[in-house]
Amino acid sequence: xxxxxxxxxxxxxxxxxxxxxxxxxxxxxxxxxxxxxxxxxxxxxxxxxxxxxxxxxxxxxxxxxxxxxxxxxxxxxxxxxxxxxxxxxxxxxxxxxxxxxxxxxxxxxxxxxxxxxxxxxxxxxxxxxxxxx
Numbered sequence: 001x002x003x004x005x006x007x008x009x010x011x012x013x014x015x016x017x018x019x020x021x022x023x024x025x026x027x028x029x030x031x032x033x034x035x036x037x038x039x040x041x042x043x044x045x046x047x048x049x050x051x052x053x054x055x056x057x058x059x060x061x062x063x064x065x066x067x068x069x070x071x072x073x074x075x076x077x078x079x080x081x082x083x084x085x086x087x088x089x090x091x092x093x094x095x096x097x098x099x100x101x102x103x104x105x106x107x108x109x110x111x112x113x114x115x116x117x118x119x120x121x122x123x124x125x126x127x128x129x130x131x132x133x
Contacts, residue, residue: 004049007082008042011035014089022096034088041081048074079127086120 015035019028052074053059058066097110 004042004045008038011038011085011089018089018092027092030088030092034085034092037081038085041078041085045078048078076127079123083120083123083127086123090114090117090120 012035015031015038019031022028048069050056052071053066053068055064055066058064058068093114094111098107100107100110
């Protein structure tokens with residue numbers, strides 16, 4: 001339940017770094033827009049994870065009568081906005097990487113070695129594995 005909050009703050013910290021480094025108003029507006037999606041998704045996931053069962057204590061104590069949401073569906077529909085925001089954070093950086101005065105191999109290495117690429121691939125893998133079940 002605390003994982004979505006950590007992901008939200010990690011994405012927000014990267015986006016705020018971008019707004020400090022890249023000072024164009026268009027880029028800052030894009031950062032704030034993606035940031036609002038990150039916050040909305042993070043808070044929605046936190047809310048859904050907290051209140052996934054009715055009554056709430058049914059999530060850890062099965063003695064009272066209750067029911068919970070379909071967790072497989074929850075994770076399936078939670079991932080697309082997170083994949084989108086991870087992708088946007090990566091794509092927002094690329095124009096500035098490619099404007100660097102450096103060799104093409106260095107630019108390619110920076111593009112490929114961006115940590116966010118791995119996270120996007122992991123998210124896509126989880127998403128498609130969930131659809132395959």
